[in-house]
Amino acid sequence: MLDAVLLGVLVAAIAIGFGLGYRQASRRITPSPAPPSRSLSRDYFVGLNYLLDEKPDKAINTFIHALEVNSDTVDTHITLGKLFRTRGEADKAVNIHQNLLARPSLSAWQNEQVQLELAQDFMALGLHDRAQRLLQQTDADSQHQTHRMAARRLLIDLFEREKDWQSALDIIQPLLEQQADIQVAAAHWQCELAADDMTQASRSLAKRRLKKALQLDPQCVRANLMLAELAMDNGRYANAIARLGRIAEQDQAHIPTMLPALQRAYRYAGDDAGFTRHLLELLPDAPYTSVIVRLGEMTHRHDGVERAIEQTGERLEASPSLGGLDYLLDLYMESQRQSQRQTPDSRLFLLKRHTRALLENRPRYRCQRCGFSGDMLIWQCPSCRQWGSVKPIIGVDGE
DSSP: OOOHHHHHHHHHHHHHHHHHHHHHHHHHHSOOSSOOTHHHHHHHHHHHHHHHTTOHHHHHHHHHHHSOOSTTTHHHHHHHHHHHHHTTOHHHHHHHHHHHHTOTTOOHHHHHHHHHHHHHHHHHTTOHHHHHHHHHHHHHHOOOHHHHHHHHHHHHHHHHHTTOHHHHHHHHGGGTTTOGGGHHHHHHHHHHHHHHHHHTTOHHHHHHHHHHHHHHOTTOHHHHHHHHHHHHHTTOHHHHHHHHHHHHHHOGGGHHHHHHHHHHHHHHTTOHHHHHHHHHHHTTTOOOHHHHHHHHHHHHHHHOHHHHHHHHHHHHHHSOOHHHHHHHHHHHHHHHHHHHSSOOOHHHHHHHHHHHHHHHTSOSEEETTTOOEESSOOSBOTTTOOBTOEEEOOSTTOO
16 A cells, blocks of 8 residues: 555656656647657656555656756656655755756746755754755845745744754744744743743843743743742742742643642742642632642641541542542551551552552653653653643543
């Protein structure tokens, strides 16, 4: 069965066949002294035969030799170069695209199009300096808005890969009003720079950057988390609590993300009762495992294990989860230790081992765009490279 790559080659082959047919028809209308194109047609069908035999390498090479480079066939050669790059053979794509650039018959539009493709080839090969020079040249010299925008997008992608956040921000500035989709990424770049400032003890600069992040993207959970950390470092616990409270309004899925910081802020402020009240306010709209477990811990601390078992059991009945069950088992084992003053029932230990093994084998975070999952919160998905799309997994097997 043909895979996606073979399907792409087939499309290119059809385009080449069309081009060959067009050239032959043109020659019938306007005779020329050139020899007939039977050899080219033969190469085309040889290429198709390789394709049907699932030999894409031989098929692509045959198609390249079958079609000469001219203004009518540039798009086909570009398509073949893309196929090589998609298959991880960017070096072959470079050869195709450099061969195109050497042709004086290309129009200005086609020349810039090939330069953009060649820059992507260099990026795929890790030759970022060469890609950057090409893209900057296209951005500076192009008379076509489409190509300038494409060059800037690729430069932004390049600077992201190099973690050159300030250069990415400099390029993106003129585009912010035109393309709202890049505001989310720009907000995270400000957060990245703020994190560097915090490491270098430039807290006032970090604070300004984080406020800019929220101006770019009012839903930037990360910026409020970092502002809350700065507030706690300065002993402003009420301000930190207010910042963290906004996260529930920004994105409820990140309530589990902010709970550890919220608990620390209330603890530093010496207000355990306030933390319990805050959790109870969150519970109706966010009956997450992390909220239920922390409420159980607070009840256990202040009202004893039996009361914690009662309340945790009721809440888990409404919002069951594997993590909640694991915590409830801990409470039951603690209850037996206190009441019988002996080792808890071995069956509880067996259940505990099972729930712990199941929890250890489950990811804690998942990208809402591509489905990538992992055990750590990463602000940019390493798979689809979308910013802010990785969130805690909630539900029966979540958190």
